[in-house]
Amino acid sequence: MYQLFSLPIQKIIHFVGFKAMLSFYLCVLLTIIATQMMIVNFPEKISTHALSIELAILLYLSVALVMIINTELQSFKQILCSLNADTFDYRELKISNLLPASLLEQLTSSYRELGRVNDKNKDKLSEVSYSAIQVINTAHSVTENVQKQSDATNATAAAITEMSVSLNEVNTRISGVHSSSENAFNTAEQGRLSIAELQASLEKVAFEAGTTANDIELLMTLANTVAEISESIQGIADQTNLLALNASIEAARAGEFGRGFAVVADEVRALSHRSYTAADSIVKNVRSVINQGNKISLSMSNVVEQSTQCKQGADVVDQSLQQIEEATFDVREKIKTVAYNVEQQTLATNEIAEHVELVVQGARANAEVAKQAETVATHLKSLTQIAG
Amino acid sequence: MEIYIIILLLIILFSVWLHHYKTKQQKTLCVQGLDNITHIKLLISAIQTHRGLSSALLNGDQSKQVVLATIEQQVKSEIKYLEEQHTLDKNGRWGSFTDHWGRLKQHDKARDADNSFKQHTQLIANLLYLLEDEAERGHLNAGSFPKLPNIGFVWRELVVTTEIIGQSRAIGTGVATSKTCSSVHKIRLSFLQQNMQKTINSTLPKLSSLDRFTGEHKALLKIAKLKMQFLSSTIERELISAEKISINQDEYFALATDSIKALDSIFNHQIEQIQQII
Numbered sequence: 233m234y235q236l237f238s239l240p241i242q243k244i245i246h247f248v249g250f251k252a253m254l255s256f257y258l259c260v261l262l263t264i265i266a267t268q269m270m271i272v273n274f275p276e277k278i279s280t281h282a283l284s285i286e287l288a289i290l291l292y293l294s295v296a297l298v299m300i301i302n303t304e305l306q307s308f309k310q311i312l313c314s315l316n317a318d319t320f321d322y323r324e325l326k327i328s329n330l331l332p333a334s335l336l337e338q339l340t341s342s343y344r345e346l347g348r349v350n351d352k353n354k355d356k357l358s359e360v361s362y363s364a365i366q367v368i369n370t371a372h373s374v375t376e377n378v379q380k381q382s383d384a385t386n387a388t389a390a391a392i393t394e395m396s397v398s399l400n401e402v403n404t405r406i407s408g409v410h411s412s413s414e415n416a417f418n419t420a421e422q423g424r425l426s427i428a429e430l431q432a433s434l435e436k437v438a439f440e441a442g443t444t445a446n447d448i449e450l451l452m453t454l455a456n457t458v459a460e461i462s463e464s465i466q467g468i469a470d471q472t473n474l475l476a477l478n479a480s481i482e483a484a485r486a487g488e489f490g491r492g493f494a495v496v497a498d499e500v501r502a503l504s505h506r507s508y509t510a511a512d513s514i515v516k517n518v519r520s521v522i523n524q525g526n527k528i529s530l531s532m533s534n535v536v537e538q539s540t541q542c543k544q545g546a547d548v549v550d551q552s553l554q555q556i557e558e559a560t561f562d563v564r565e566k567i568k569t570v571a572y573n574v575e576q577q578t579l580a581t582n583e584i585a586e587h588v589e590l591v592v593q594g595a596r597a598n599a600e601v602a603k604q605a606e607t608v609a610t611h612l613k614s615l616t617q618i619a620g
Numbered sequence: 621m622e623i624y625i626i627i628l629l630l631i632i633l634f635s636v637w638l639h640h641y642k643t644k645q646q647k648t649l650c651v652q653g654l655d656n657i658t659h660i661k662l663l664i665s666a667i668q669t670h671r672g673l674s675s676a677l678l679n680g681d682q683s684k685q686v687v688l689a690t691i692e693q694q695v696k697s698e699i700k701y702l703e704e705q706h707t708l709d710k711n712g713r714w715g716s717f718t719d720h721w722g723r724l725k726q727h728d729k730a731r732d733a734d735n736s737f738k739q740h741t742q743l744i745a746n747l748l749y750l751l752e753d754e755a756e757r758g759h760l761n762a763g764s765f766p767k768l769p770n771i772g773f774v775w776r777e778l779v780v781t782t783e784i785i786g787q788s789r790a791i792g793t794g795v796a797t798s799k800t801c802s803s804v805h806k807i808r809l810s811f812l813q814q815n816m817q818k819t820i821n822s823t824l825p826k827l828s829s830l831d832r833f834t835g836e837h838k839a840l841l842k843i844a845k846l847k848m849q850f851l852s853s854t855i856e857r858e859l860i861s862a863e864k865i866s867i868n869q870d871e872y873f874a875l876a877t878d879s880i881k882a883l884d885s886i887f888n889h890q891i892e893q894i895q896q897i898i
Contacts (some may be wrong), residue, residue: 244635247635247639248635248638248639249638252635253639259631263627282624285624323761323762323772337756337757340756343752343757344752344753344756346750358811361809362807362810362811362814363807363811366806366807366810368802370803401863446786526894
């Protein structure tokens, strides 16, 4: 039935087009009307079979066209039913060209535009989905980094606490050093006072030794004078002895008369001898005294020299002590500055510790935010997947 | 009875003439459509080049001004040719394109790089749709060319792939000029690179050819695939993952242009095949 009616007409439509076929159909219709009119008006000029043939052609065409149109509509309905809303590609429309071309073109054009909107949305969703994945990865990296940052900040906080303890220790030590330097300063000051006293004593010793040396020199002069006098006495004793000898000689010449005088002369001689011996003894002793005096004088010179050297030594010690005093003063002042700085550093480290704590809190908050961002991006991705 | 025979003969003659007329009309439509498509494709290529060079210029490479003027001249002559045909007048996209291009050309140098990129991309998207519309209007589809069942891929997927590479060329040229790749650029480049890979794996193998063109067709596909893969790996290595961007913008531009040219060769080869059929 289908092959008998539809197929030939389909071939003709393919060949000449649907409009031409319809025109042909109308022509047949008009011919039938014309034939009918001819039969009525001029029955002798036309065969009675003509109308029957025409009606048969019209019937054939009508049945064929109805069948074709029905098939086309069924096919069209089938196409519309089988539309894939996801892919929405107009190129998949397999519509035969039996229906008017303009109608089909309009349909495919609309379908194409819808497909484009669909494709555009799919492209956008695909890009959003891809971007969401990148955001998830980034948020994940941020979370990891924030965790690392948090760990590092915790370690920093611990280090700062340790540093704070160390600074307290340093502060204590600095206080000890400060009191030690103060003691050193006081001791140096005390030492300088003692050295000053020592210098005064040494000056006194030097002065006394000088005075003693002068006295000894005077004593030596006097001893020399005594020695000279004793030597004069020795000369007088020698002259006396010579005179006594002359008197003895003269007494001998006088004989008996001179006997008494001889005794006197002998006595004088003995006396001069004793005077000479005494004077000699004095000279010897005075010389011993002079020798001792010289030794003492030498010793006193040594004492003066030693005391002068001691004084010079004391001066050097005094200078050193002064330098020590200045140095310890300087150290004390610097330690004061250091102590102040350490105190400031302690305050600063405490403040840093507080800020680090804030940073840790911030890092935790950031980690939370990054997690939230990751969750939102995951949600976004899932939405695009649902939509896609 | 004779009259019926005469009528039947007349009908047959009229049908033959009608069929011949329709076939001729169809052929004219195809030729016209193909000619329009060829020029629209040239226009797309010129605007893609204009986009890449504008990106370099707006990122600080002043040497591109002269070349841009040449490209603008090329666009102007293509527009003039297509306007003279009067076949695109009924399509609203054409009017939209000429209006948009006029505004873009006037103010492009005053824009920032991102805005210029967006405007050009919108313009190209419009032309891509116009190209497909023109293919449909000229009945350049699988229905008319049963020997090329996937001809529709040429008018959409193939030119869209060219556009993907064109976008990566424009973004990459800007990045190579400024030597900085922002996270947004990284995501965009990465996304385009992913699309490029999809095209290599799914679109290119779907393109069909006439039997006698198969060898040449396969060779062109192989070249395009290799060039796209090299471009894709260069984008990854030199722009996305590189700590310091060292690739020269001209070198990158030439590399991307090479890939576009490889796809254009496939496009022209397909056109040649259709011309053979017509």
